[in-house]
Amino acid sequence: MGEFDYYKPTLAMIGLQFIYAGFALFTRVALVQGMSPRVFVVYRQVIATLIMAPISCFRRRRTSGRISLGIRSFSLIFVTSLIGVTANQNAYFEGLYLASSTAASAMVNLIPAITFVMAAILGMEKVNIRSFRSSAKIIGTIVCVGGAISMALLKGPKLLNMELLPSKSFFGAGGDNWLLGCLSLFGSSCFWSIWVIMQVPVTACVPDHIYSSTWMLFFAMIQSAMFALLIENGPEAWYLHSVEEFGCCLYAGIGSAVTFFVQTWCISQRGPLFSAMFNPLCTVITTIIASVFLHEELYTGSLLGAFAVIIGLYVVLWGKAEDLKEIKQEAVPKLQHDQEKMGQLLINESSEGKNSKVDLEEPLLS
Secondary structure (H helix, E strand, O other): OHHHHHHHHHHHHHHHHHHHHHHHHHHHHHHHOOOOHHHHHHHHHHHHHHHHHHHHHHHHHHOOOOOOOOHHHHHHHHHHHHHHHHHHHHHHHHHHHHOOHHHHHHHHHHHHHHHHHHHHHOOOOOOOOOOHHHHHHHHHHHHHHHHHHHHHHOOOOEOOOOOOOOOOOOOOOOOOHHHHHHHHHHHHHHHHHHHHHHHHHHHHHOOOHHHHHHHHHHHHHHHHHHHHHHHOOOHHHHOOOOHHHHHHHHHHHHHHHHHHHHHHHHHHHHOHHHHHOOHHHHHHHHHHHHHHOOOOOOEHHHHHHHHHHHHHHHHHHHHHHHHHHHHHHHHHHHHHHHHHHHHHHHHHHHHHHHHHHHHHHOOOOO
């Protein structure tokens, strides 16, 4: 039983990658059938909000502490949901529709590298060119971005036939759909990286992650609905024409809530690096299923670019893991010094107590 408990986070992360692959594959099927990407985002946010809201309310009733949103907290959560949820998901599903499931799952691996660049610019990440770890993170970032560029531009020989997409894209019909899709996916990764960085001030204002996430989903639902109403021409776009479209929306909404809890639990057990290490597995699963069962177009350059992104991701994660090891090694001597200092104080207090006791036991008059 002990060994099974040890492998629980690993099994949970593998299961999550299958769920994420299902997001890309099932959503791709619904979008190719004619569903609008903007409408899909709205339905997904509605279902996710309806699932998270009762959980958040029930949790708040069981806890004694009450959390109220001030103007600063309200503004932070609103902006974070606008960038990290509304803009991110609209760009992601637009790119998924125009490019492919494989490209979408591969571009997600850019997030750690983009986050590292943004954190370094903002001064949240220390960069020392003379350090091998920092050099590894820089090289890994360059490899990741280079792989993403090769996916978008250097497609190479086509391995499968091109699909004919219906005109449901925000960019309209015609043009290089693959390039526009990859650019949208890259923008989605940038939006998600900004969301990750903005979690620092959001957590400082609202420590309850379930409560803040529920508000983010609620704001994103309203923002996505307003965006879709402005873009879509008529009510026909809001109709669900098949069981596949309804099932896709239901799967995406429920899956969002499930992955939120599982991802949070895995990070609490093994840390964020452990969670990020499994991201490339989603790319492999998606590529195999999309190529074999969905007959999705696959290019040689795209495949090589996806491998470059994965390799660059692991190089960045290795550099970050070495940084964490150094921080822990520096923290151990400091902790030992504090413990020795505390022990010395206790010894001094104990000796002083004994001396005072001896003094009291001696007669005042000899």
